[in-house]
Amino acid sequence: MENSSLSNIGLNKESIKETANHLNDLLSNYQLFYMNLRGFHWNIKGKKFFELHLKFEELYNDALIKVDEIAERVLTLSGTPIHTFSKYMDHSEIKATENVVDGDIAVDAILDNLSILLKKERAILSIAAEANDEGTVSQMGDYIVEQEKLVWMLSAYKD
Numbered sequence: 001m002e003n004s005s006l007s008n009i010g011l012n013k014e015s016i017k018e019t020a021n022h023l024n025d026l027l028s029n030y031q032l033f034y035m036n037l038r039g040f041h042w043n044i045k046g047k048k049f050f051e052l053h054l055k056f057e058e059l060y061n062d063a064l065i066k067v068d069e070i071a072e073r074v075l076t077l078s079g080t081p082i083h084t085f086s087k088y089m090d091h092s093e094i095k096a097t098e099n100v101v102d103g104d105i106a107v108d109a110i111l112d113n114l115s116i117l118l119k120k121e122r123a124i125l126s127i128a129a130e131a132n133d134e135g136t137v138s139q140m141g142d143y144i145v146e147q148e149k150l151v152w153m154l155s156a157y158k159d
Helices: 013-043 049-076 085-091 103-130 134-158
Strands: none
Touching: 013 049, 013 085, 013 103, 049 103, 049 134, 103 134
């Protein structure tokens, strides 16, 4: 006999719906983070241009991969990923940053954006753990470890 309260991956439908909603919020924030990184990459000037230009490209490429992974996790949890820029803007705590040419200002903005992403990822990790959703727990755990190291490195760059 089939249990109608379980999803096609064997998790409680209500629990994964909550997780998918939080992942959509994270997706929105990642889209703004990605666009901010592109702007920093394009507009950076000054003596540290070459190293920051390359670093920002590395970061936006990574963010783009994460955008896809998050959207696919929403789909795995039987949700629908947010996919319009207007909805990203409505849901994102990260705000668009325009015309930043100074490397220190860009790095500070990235650190601020990362603090928002880390807070959201830790919350999702907790919600997913309650739902026995090891896939999302693993994904968030990987993101957190990577971003904590990035925060350390960017902070060291600023010192």
